[in-house]
């Protein structure tokens with residue numbers, strides 16, 4: 001039975017870590033940057049996600065199936081090759097891309113100044129008008145606003161037993177000791193954490209603590 005679906009929708013998602021380098025390539029545009037991407041190819045996240053979306057729309061697997069990362073042919077490859085190949089792959093099955101809406105999530109480099117160039121590059125490779133390709137950029141929570149919370153490590157024994165006993169009597173479900181203390185109106189004091197002041201929960205934590213202690217003395 002022929003496929004009578006008038007159109008299909010696919011989606012893609014990609015992440016690459018930063019590593020050594022002096023530029024990144026995103027949406028086919030080379031952007032000078034103090035770091036590069038760690039990737040087998042050029043690490044073009046926008047194009048990789050777009051390829052996955054195109055392949056996904058036709059249930060043809062993903063970019064890794066068609067361009068295996070272990071293949072030396074793709075070492076440092078310009079990802080636009082993948083994009084043009086995906087266009088061919090869907091074309092061979094009688095499909096063509098209608099439009100694409102790409103969202104790039106990153107803090108730096110700034111994408112905005114390059115978005116128009118990315119649209120041109122992608123549209124050219126896919127043989128569509130630039131207004132069929134949208135490139136949007138957004139950031140996540142600034143890293144400076146993030147902080148790591150380690151659960152409190154130290155309790156006065158009297159206060160802790162009182163708090164746990166009170167919670168038990170009240171039949172309150174508590175998830176940790178700090179919560180029990182807070183129920184008694186005792187406020188945990190937050191202190192600045194340190195790498196060597198770690199909570200020991202698993203055997204691996206204990207091994208790490210032993211290592212730190214062996215270096216300290």
Ligand SMILES: [Zn+2]
Pocket residue numbers: 014015016039043044045048
């Ligand atoms: Zn990728």
